Amino acid sequence: MRRIVLVLAAAVSMTAPADAADAVLLHAAGSLRGALADVAQAFEKSTGLKVEAKYGPSGLLRDEIAGGAKAEVFASANMSHPAALAKAGKAGPVVMFARNRLCALVKAGLAVTPDNLLERMLDPAVKLGTSTPKADPSGDYAFEVFGKADALRSGSNDILSKKALQLTGGPNSPPPPPGRNAYGHVVAGGQADIFLTYCTNAIVARTENPGQQVVVLPAALAVGADYGLTVINGASANADRFAKYILSADGQAILAKHGFAAPN
Numbered sequence: 001m002r003r004i005v006l007v008l009a010a011a012v013s014m015t016a017p018a019d020a021a022d023a024v025l026l027h028a029a030g031s032l033r034g035a036l037a038d039v040a041q042a043f044e045k046s047t048g049l050k051v052e053a054k055y056g057p058s059g060l061l062r063d064e065i066a067g068g069a070k071a072e073v074f075a076s077a078n079m080s081h082p083a084a085l086a087k088a089g090k091a092g093p094v095v096m097f098a099r100n101r102l103c104a105l106v107k108a109g110l111a112v113t114p115d116n117l118l119e120r121m122l123d124p125a126v127k128l129g130t131s132t133p134k135a136d137p138s139g140d141y142a143f144e145v146f147g148k149a150d151a152l153r154s155g156s157n158d159i160l161s162k163k164a165l166q167l168t169g170g171p172n173s174p175p176p177p178p179g180r181n182a183y184g185h186v187v188a189g190g191q192a193d194i195f196l197t198y199c200t201n202a203i204v205a206r207t208e209n210p211g212q213q214v215v216v217l218p219a220a221l222a223v224g225a226d227y228g229l230t231v232i233n234g235a236s237a238n239a240d241r242f243a244k245y246i247l248s249a250d251g252q253a254i255l256a257k258h259g260f261a262a263p264n
Helices: 002-009 029-047 058-066 080-087 116-123 137-152 156-163 181-187 199-208 237-247 248-255
Strands: 022-028 051-056 073-076 095-105 130-131 165-168 194-198 212-216 224-231
Touching: 002 194, 022 029, 022 058, 022 165, 022 237, 029 051, 029 095, 029 237, 029 248, 051 058, 058 073, 058 080, 073 237, 095 137, 095 181, 095 199, 095 237, 116 137, 116 156, 116 194, 130 137, 130 156, 130 224, 137 156, 137 194, 137 224, 137 248, 165 194, 165 237, 181 194, 181 212, 194 199, 199 212, 224 237
Parallel strands: 022 051, 022 073, 130 165, 130 194
Antiparallel strands: 073 224, 095 194, 095 212, 095 224
């Protein structure tokens, strides 16, 4: 962890001074909403500095930042989106700050286990939901699952890729009702019987919809998610300070409480 903090520290020279009263501008993956809200609250309490956050699909946030949207810290649900900003000269070093994994969120009453998950997903009568690839890394990870399924049953990748309903995370995806988890909402509304999403999201969805099930993907289908953090060029010193706080023992402990694993 110390090495990761030192990598971010190298970006300090690229930051510009700012008034201490200015809020740190955070753009972060929607799956981080609860965790980073708590991290920001702890940071604000510790430092007296404020954090102003915008949450959404990482790919769409990357496009906003690339297009000139004002941002200082970018916390993505993958490594490639912040890396693209760094390659374009818009951001500093990218470090992995958390890990997640995919689970299946299943509607109440549908008998699904890790052993029969692939069979259920292939069933023509079962509606399979994912987020939107490229716009939202969750969708990309779901399609990785489909690729792995081909090794278990030939033709699965083609079948699953064609039947998957991309219900969330796209530029035109309807937002869930205020305060509702998007994935639990689409499953509860009957738009999907099985939805592949982050395990952290699935657990939140189940708290809102107790009848829904969280099914862990079997080892042969398991896909992990690496979360990347970067500081945008020209950001304030306070933004760099907040990025380091996310990587600190205190920040990592809060992420762990929300179900995220440490980078190492």
